[in-house]
Structure formats: structure tokens, C-alpha cells
Amino acid sequence: MTGGRVSGGRVSAPRVALGLFLVFLVAAPFVLSEFYVTLMNYIGLAALVTLGLVLLTGVAGLMSFGQQAFVGIGAYTTAVLTTTYALSPWLGLAAGLVLTGLAALGIGAITVRLSGHYLPISTIAWGIALYFVFGNLEILGRYNGLQGVPPVTIAGWTVGSGRNSYVLIWIATLVSLIAARNLLDSRSGRAVRALRFRGTMAESFGVDTARLKLVVFVYAALLAALSGWLYAHFLRFVSPGPFNVNAGIEYLFMAVVGGASSVWGAVVGASVLTMLKEWLKDLLPALFEQSGNYEVIVFGVLMVALLHRTREGLMPAFARLVPVARREAWPAEAAPLARRERPQPGEPLLEVRGAHRQFGGLVAVSHLSFEMKSGEILGLIGPNGAGKSTMFNLVTGVLRADGGEILFRGERIERRAAREIARRGVARTFQHVNLVGAMPVLENVAIGAHLRGRHGTIASVLRLDRAEETVLRAEAARQVERVGLGGQLHDAAGSLPLGQQRLVEIARALAADPVLLLLDEPAAGLRYREKQSLARLLRELRDEGLSILLVEHDMDFVMGLVDRLVVMDFGEKLAEGKPQDVQRNPAVIEAYLGGLE
Amino acid sequence: MTADIVAWLAQDGITNGAIYALLALALLLVFAVTRVIFVPQGEFIAYAALSLALMESGRVPGTVYILLGGGALAAAMEIARAVREHALSRLPRILALYVLLPVVIAAIVWWAVPRKLDQWLQILLVLAMVVPLGPIMYRIAYQPLASASVLVLFIVSMAVHYVLMGLSLVFFGGEGLRSRPFSDAHFKVGMLDVSAQSLWVVFASMVLIGALWLLFERSIYGKALRATAVNRIGARLVGIPANLMGQLSFLLASFIGAVSGILISPITTIYYDTGFIIGLKGFIGAILGGMASYPLAAAGALAVGLLESFSSFWASAYKESIVFTLIIPVLAWLSLRSRHVEEEDE
Numbered sequence: 041m042t043g044g045r046v047s048g049g050r051v052s053a054p055r056v057a058l059g060l061f062l063v064f065l066v067a068a069p070f071v072l073s074e075f076y077v078t079l080m081n082y083i084g085l086a087a088l089v090t091l092g093l094v095l096l097t098g099v100a101g102l103m104s105f106g107q108q109a110f111v112g113i114g115a116y117t118t119a120v121l122t123t124t125y126a127l128s129p130w131l132g133l134a135a136g137l138v139l140t141g142l143a144a145l146g147i148g149a150i151t152v153r154l155s156g157h158y159l160p161i162s163t164i165a166w167g168i169a170l171y172f173v174f175g176n177l178e179i180l181g182r183y184n185g186l187q188g189v190p191p192v193t194i195a196g197w198t199v200g201s202g203r204n205s206y207v208l209i210w211i212a213t214l215v216s217l218i219a220a221r222n223l224l225d226s227r228s229g230r231a232v233r234a235l236r237f238r239g240t241m242a243e244s245f246g247v248d249t250a251r252l253k254l255v256v257f258v259y260a261a262l263l264a265a266l267s268g269w270l271y272a273h274f275l276r277f278v279s280p281g282p283f284n285v286n287a288g289i290e291y292l293f294m295a296v297v298g299g300a301s302s303v304w305g306a307v308v309g310a311s312v313l314t315m316l317k318e319w320l321k322d323l324l325p326a327l328f329e330q331s332g333n334y335e336v337i338v339f340g341v342l343m344v345a346l347l348h349r350t351r352e353g354l355m356p357a358f359a360r361l362v363p364v365a366r367r368e369a370w371p372a373e374a375a376p377l378a379r380r381e382r383p384q385p386g387e388p389l390l391e392v393r394g395a396h397r398q399f400g401g402l403v404a405v406s407h408l409s410f411e412m413k414s415g416e417i418l419g420l421i422g423p424n425g426a427g428k429s430t431m432f433n434l435v436t437g438v439l440r441a442d443g444g445e446i447l448f449r450g451e452r453i454e455r456r457a458a459r460e461i462a463r464r465g466v467a468r469t470f471q472h473v474n475l476v477g478a479m480p481v482l483e484n485v486a487i488g489a490h491l492r493g494r495h496g497t498i499a500s501v502l503r504l505d506r507a508e509e510t511v512l513r514a515e516a517a518r519q520v521e522r523v524g525l526g527g528q529l530h531d532a533a534g535s536l537p538l539g540q541q542r543l544v545e546i547a548r549a550l551a552a553d554p555v556l557l558l559l560d561e562p563a564a565g566l567r568y569r570e571k572q573s574l575a576r577l578l579r580e581l582r583d584e585g586l587s588i589l590l591v592e593h594d595m596d597f598v599m600g601l602v603d604r605l606v607v608m609d610f611g612e613k614l615a616e617g618k619p620q621d622v623q624r625n626p627a628v629i630e631a632y633l634g635g636l637e
Numbered sequence: 638m639t640a641d642i643v644a645w646l647a648q649d650g651i652t653n654g655a656i657y658a659l660l661a662l663a664l665l666l667v668f669a670v671t672r673v674i675f676v677p678q679g680e681f682i683a684y685a686a687l688s689l690a691l692m693e694s695g696r697v698p699g700t701v702y703i704l705l706g707g708g709a710l711a712a713a714m715e716i717a718r719a720v721r722e723h724a725l726s727r728l729p730r731i732l733a734l735y736v737l738l739p740v741v742i743a744a745i746v747w748w749a750v751p752r753k754l755d756q757w758l759q760i761l762l763v764l765a766m767v768v769p770l771g772p773i774m775y776r777i778a779y780q781p782l783a784s785a786s787v788l789v790l791f792i793v794s795m796a797v798h799y800v801l802m803g804l805s806l807v808f809f810g811g812e813g814l815r816s817r818p819f820s821d822a823h824f825k826v827g828m829l830d831v832s833a834q835s836l837w838v839v840f841a842s843m844v845l846i847g848a849l850w851l852l853f854e855r856s857i858y859g860k861a862l863r864a865t866a867v868n869r870i871g872a873r874l875v876g877i878p879a880n881l882m883g884q885l886s887f888l889l890a891s892f893i894g895a896v897s898g899i900l901i902s903p904i905t906t907i908y909y910d911t912g913f914i915i916g917l918k919g920f921i922g923a924i925l926g927g928m929a930s931y932p933l934a935a936a937g938a939l940a941v942g943l944l945e946s947f948s949s950f951w952a953s954a955y956k957e958s959i960v961f962t963l964i965i966p967v968l969a970w971l972s973l974r975s976r977h978v979e980e981e982d983e
Contacts, residue, residue, distance in 0.1 A: 101788070103792075105795065154971060158928075165917070165962075165964050166965070168914070172955065172956075285913075289795050292792065293792075296792055334803055334806065337803030337804060340797060340798070341800055343793070
């Protein structure tokens, strides 16, 4: 595991379960009959494709019914190169991966930016299109397919029989599973897990979500192509049949059955459906006294029933059988991360000049101007609907201003994307808590430090990122400690009370090592003592040179804390100044308490 | 390519395009009201077409068993809910709607089949068998998941498609069937030979589109559907029942699907799994129209029909590939226009 020790020094239950599974895998080709070895081969091949879908659909929230097309590209590429051109299967593998990668890059670049349902519809469409291409191209042998695909040879060892293929297939599957697990347990993996529901948040901490989605999409396609290559050389024959649209639907069903809570869900889903299909194929035609794909009825009913009960698949149910070992607190001995150079106190930091934003006919922010100096706490207050959160979104690049200028340390940022503004040292919290609920507090906070690491997906798959990862997690742990949640480091963020979730949001923003911290109602849902300690923390941070822009409704909290106030009403600036002056301003009193007549 | 081939291909394309346009409208309607990507729409086409062909040959179509079984299952779910909510007064209505009505329809079909009624009466019976499947399907598969994400609902659609396609094979068998044309007449328009069946298809589609427009503009149910499509929560707050709107949109979709099947079955041989591909072409049409506007979706569907017809002349084997690849450039264009990050709640 990743440096976190397992409690008590005993071997943990999940490791026992994993060990038993590995023992079974090793023993299987020696004890099982040819029929079952072949079945295991099909399970491994399906698990590879399903693994890609678990990452793509379950984790990143992108759905594809077209993975069979990538399997087909992988299988046909190697089949043509090894039969017609008599080249080495390894060349076939390389060519298949390159071709699939390019195809996925092209299709992905077009579809992953679009809203959720376009991708699955287009995956069905290209799956059908490619199926008919496979079936009609002369060079691919039309509907008859390609015969006589040679076996793979590794250093003189020919992977001829089903039992030999078993070794190759399951080594590939296990390596891919471990690679996927490594990926999820890393800087990139945290960002991937935020893609599904938390794209805006991820962008606000510097993640290029569109690019990351594309990476996951291509990765899933490459796993499918690998499965296709293994399939072609195991079966020694390729025809269009296995790449029809139903195959793509069934891969997705496997991912749903297994669930996305763990990469092992791919093995569970592939095993359950592959065995069920085999069994139903014997049973059902006898029942209906004619042949046909009757198992689709059972699959369909099974899926609807499963989704009515749970949307997490079977893996959590399997996981419940095995008690989970808790990791110990993260060791804080890691070297501290380099910090950003901070501007001198009193330097101009943020300048808003005539910022304007409209939603249809509603003017949310109307030609608003204010300035903020480095090292101050500036409060932005106003009645509900005054435009405070919109102003926040304009400064952080989540929304784009219709007019006006916003300068950060003298540089115009109003046209920049959220992740570019984050890079300049602006971090924020969200009014509606924006955490990845299923992920532990520590990892949620570590997303904040995303821009302070640099290792990408490939490094994390190969575990070259461990030193950096230790430092990032130690930094995250330090910030969690700082907001007073050291005891909840490993709890799922979604399980905390709302007030504490807001503190997690602050810790995440702090992990970004910001120059300017924007807090959107940080005290909402906190108890009196918690508010006091939050105020103390914010003062400490200011004294360390951090500048804070604060939206808050709790006037006691704001008045005792901020250096200056900007009061907004109906998108406009009503007043500006020191708290005690603003409190006496008649316009402010009227806005808050209503007119006197 | 001579002028009469062009004219003939255009006629073929417009005929199919009219069907795709109907389907595109239904798909758009269901998506707007329920957020369901309604893949099983295609099954209604196959069910209606095959039921009609079987009745014409004097056999009782298996659709009656699907109707009876689906009704019984939906009734069981409704009764379980009524018991849970201590609302037993709902029982008579549940039984009447989900048990008695299917039984009556089935009885009429059994009575009518050996008597070889007039074609129009048979068509009415087919509609009576197939159309109730829409609301029943909504009740069984979708209503319990009404609040789920678009992606979960999409998976449910695929699962329902699987079930219906499998049942289609069980009850209709693997053979392709064709029903009798409404009329064998042909007209000479200049040098073009127009079949009356094509005219029927185009005419019926236009009438149906007009009727839908009237429904949405003039009736309270149509307005409620539109309100639900614009803002689901807002519609519920003003007292529009979400489940009823879901069932109503599925009823319209199954009706449109069944009519499409009846219209198309005299000109195309329909197999148990043909509906899926036809339904998807409706989807391509809807996407060409940007998945938002009804007139654009209809225009897109017509374009699909024409493209299909002309590509079957140039490259018949790649007809499907060409049609289904068409959405890639369209999606590329949509993608260039979109900038926002999509957000769904957990």
C-alpha cells in the first residue's frame, strides 16, 4: 500500500481476500478443465475492457456503449498485420494501440466536452458504423473474418494453447488492474474522481478537466484494444460478430454490476455476467425450444432490478464481507512543500473596476468597483441576492464578466479560465459545499495542492510519484490539522456535519498555498466555539501575510474580524469602509432593516 | 445518375425521413419531460409492425402476452406501494387500469383474429395492444428511478431495450415479416412513379405532427408537459404530477412508435431487432437538430432519410456506416460552441 501502515502489524482482511484470489488464479490452469480455462480467458478479456469502463463511467462519469469498437480495432489491426502481411504479433499490438489511441483521441476530443448524454449516444453510433465497416471491408475478410491468426511468441515460448493464453491474458489483466489502482491513488486520480460531480471545483484548483477526461477516455480505449489483441491471438480468428453493438452494451452492464467503488469491481462484473451468460446459453434455448440470444432478457431484467436497489454495483456488497483495515494517521515527517512568494503587506492585490454580469434580464453584479490590499481581510456583505457569490465567481473565473476589468497583482484576469487564475495564487471555498463525498477528508484536501505537484498519469501508474505524493499528502494533513479536523483525516468527507465540511473546504483552499483566499460563508453551520476558533485561524493567516476576501452573513463574526467592508445591494456597491463606519451608514441600515416609513 | 433515379431516391428518402422525424419528435419529448434517452422507442416500431403482420396472417400476436404480463407486474408494484402507504382505496383504479384493461384488449384480439377483420380495425387493435406498453414500461422501469441521473436512466433504457428485444424474439421469432400495403395504387407525377403507400406515410406523419402541435399549444395536458420540460421542480410546485407527466410522455412515444411501425411495415421487412436501428436513426435526426428544437429535429431526421437513401445508391454496403458517422461532424460543431463544465448533483 502507499506508505500508510496497516493497523496492528497483522495481515489485513482485504489482503487475505486478494491473496486467496491470486492463489486461485495461479492454481486455475492446473486444476480446471479446458472448458473452464477458456471461460476464465473470456472473463480476463472482458475484465480488461470493463476496467476501462469502471474508470470512465464509474469514476469519471463519462459513459460509453462503444468499447467493443476499440476491441475490434485492436483485434483486426493485429489480425491483418499478422496474416496478410505476416508481421510479428508484437508489431500488431503496437499498431493496434497507436490506431486505437488516435481514434479515441479524435472521437474523445469531439465528445467529452459535450454534456453527459451526447457521449453515450455517439458511442452507440460509431459502434454501429464500425461494425458495418468491419463486415464490409475486403481486407478484413468481410463477414467471414480473418482465419489463421498466429499465436504470440515470447522469447521462444509459443502461447499456443488455451492454457498458455490464460497466462498471458491474466498477467495483462492483473498488471492493468494494479496500474489502474495506482492511478486512482495519486494526484491525477484525485482529480479524476472529482470529474464526475465536481468539475467546477476541480477547475478552481487548477485541473484541466477537459484534458483529463480525454486522458481517461483514451486510457479506457487502450485497455479495450489490448483486450482485442489478446482475443485475436487466443482465438486465432477474428470476425465482426463479437464487435456488434450488444457487446458494447454488455461491457457497460459488467461495469454497472461490478460497481465503481474499486477497480476489482471490473473483475466481479466481468465474472458474474460472463458466467451467467454461459449458463443461460445452455438453459434458455432448451426452455424456449428454439435457439436465439434469450439471455438478453435476463440481463435486462437483472440490470433494471439492480439499479432499482443500488447504483453502486455488487463490489460494495463483496467488500462488506471483508472488514476494512484503517490506515494510521499520515506520518508528518515529510519535508514541507515550497511556498509561493507573497506580496508585501499593503501592496495592491485585487482591483475590480466596473465589473458587470447579467443573467438574462437579471443584473447580478452592476458596474462594481473595489480594491483590496495585500494582507487585509475584506468582508463582502449584503442582503440575500445582492450578487456576492456572483462577484466571487467573477474573480475566480468560474463565471465570465460581461464587462469591466479585474486585476490581480496588476494583471488582468477577467478573461482567464478558473484554472489559470488558480495558478496565480487564488484559492476559494464554495457556498454550496463542493467536496467529493465518498473520498476521505485527507484526499479532498490534497486536491487543493494539485498545482503544487507535477507528476502526471503515467508517472502515477508506474509509481514514480511516491516521494511527491508523500509530500502532498503530508501538506494536506497539516492543513486538516490546522482547521481542527485532525481526528477526521480518514473519514469520508460526505459523512461529516455541514459545518465541518466547510472547514474541509477551507483546508483544501489553504493546501493550494494561496496569496488570496476567498471564503464564501465559511461560518454558516458552525457553533459558537467553532466560529471563535475559525476567526482566530483567519487572523493568524492574515498575520502570516495571507489576504482574505470573505462573504458572510453572520454580522458578529464579520464585524470583529475584517479590516474593511464592502456592502452590496442589488449588484451595486452601497458602502465601503471600516466596520464601525459602515454600521452607521444610513443606506446600509435601510438595506438591512428596511425603510422607516 | 439520371433525373428519375434522383427523384426515386428522393421519394424513398422523404418517406423514411418522415418516419424518422416522427421518432425524433417522440424522443425529444420524452427526453425533455423525463430526461430519459428513450432507446426502447424502436421496439414499439417492431412490436406494432410484427403484430399487424401476424394478425393479417390469422395468428394471435405475442404482444397480448407482453401486455398482460407487463400490466400484471405494474399492478403488483402499484398495489405494493398502495399497501405500504395505507391507501387501499387506490386498488380498484389500479386493477381497472393495469389488469382489466389489458384483459379486455387481449380478449378482443383473440376474438378478432380468426375473423380477419378489415385492415383498419386490425390497425386499431394493434394500437390498443402496443400503446399501453409505453406507460406500463414507465411505471415498471423508470418511475422508481425518476430522480436518477441522465446516465443511470440511459443504462435503464439499454436494459429495457434488451428485455423487449429478447421478448420480441421469443414471441415473434427470428423471421422478417411485412404487412399488406394500405393501397397498391401508383400515381404518375411527371416521370415519377409515386406509390400510394409513400404518400400515406408522409401524409400520416404530417397529420401526426400537426396533432402534436395542437396538443402542446391548446390542451392543458400539453401545456403541463411543456411546463415539466422547461422546469421539472417548478412544474411540481404548481401541482403538475411528475409521474403522470412521465406516463403521458411515454404514452405519446409508444403511440408514435406504434404508428411508425404500422406505416413502415408495408415498405420494409421488419425483424424482431429492426426497431433498434430505426429508432437510433430518429436519434441521429434529433441530434442533428441539436437535441432541443422540434422543427430542427424534424429537419435533421429528414436529412437522415435522404442521406440514407442516396448513400444506398452509391455505397449500399456502407449505408449504415455513413448514416451513423454523420453525427461526428455535427457533434464536433456542437462541441466547439459549448464551453461550460457540466455539473450534476451527487
